[in-house]
Amino acid sequence: MEKTLGLISGAPTRDGQQCNLLAAERAAIGRIRRLLADLHLPCHCQDEVDTVMAELDHWEGLRFKRKLMREARRSIVQLVAGFEFLNDIARTPVSQFDQDTCRDHAETLRFLAGIAVSAADVLDKIADADPEPD
Template sequence: MATRDPVDIDTPAQDLLGATAVAERMAIARIRRILADLHMPCRCQDEIDRTMEALVAWESRRIRHHLLKDIRKSAGRLRAGIAFLDDLADLPDGEFDAQTCADHAETLTVLADSARLCAQALTRLAALDQGDDTPST
């Protein structure tokens, strides 16, 4: 069985900086507090601090990776939708029957959802880059 890159795990990006990520960060903070209460020798405490910082940095890279993946996926859908909008604008009046309108409405809903997801991922990425751990919904 092949080993996987630790950043490439199957966490839905919609949850990143959401409930799971906040819980994970709270767990890291709790572990840090518990270890600090042990009053270890300075050298040990320094090593623990470095390890905890590396863990936080890894978590941020993992979240960033998934957010960028979702941003690119949504942007691809939106680019494809631009061609659809050109086709929609060029339809003759006689081709706007009920089924055609329903189909185009459904496609536009999918594009709107892609735009919303892309905007949310960009907002979360901005919050991550600013060091904000608060989820934005």
């Protein structure tokens, strides 16, 4: 069973759909806000509802960004370990680089490149989660 996040039941948190998840959660908050507005509450009550809904929307955004930052940091830890490995490769004499060793190191570099791309994508999602400045 896939894990879900926040107000959207069944919304996956993996497979590159996290950006859409934040938009879906914000849409759910918007729907709740509209339903509450249809109740025609007295002005002071509606003001409080609006304040709570704005705080909830802000909290959901922060929670989403914290989750993404944890993911980015995990990738960065892997990259740091990989860079240490690359230092070992750089110090290895050329005479020790046979065909299998070169292929193994090439695969390691591809793996690290994939982690770097993944971390960059996560940071882009965090940037996209922030509203554009006015």
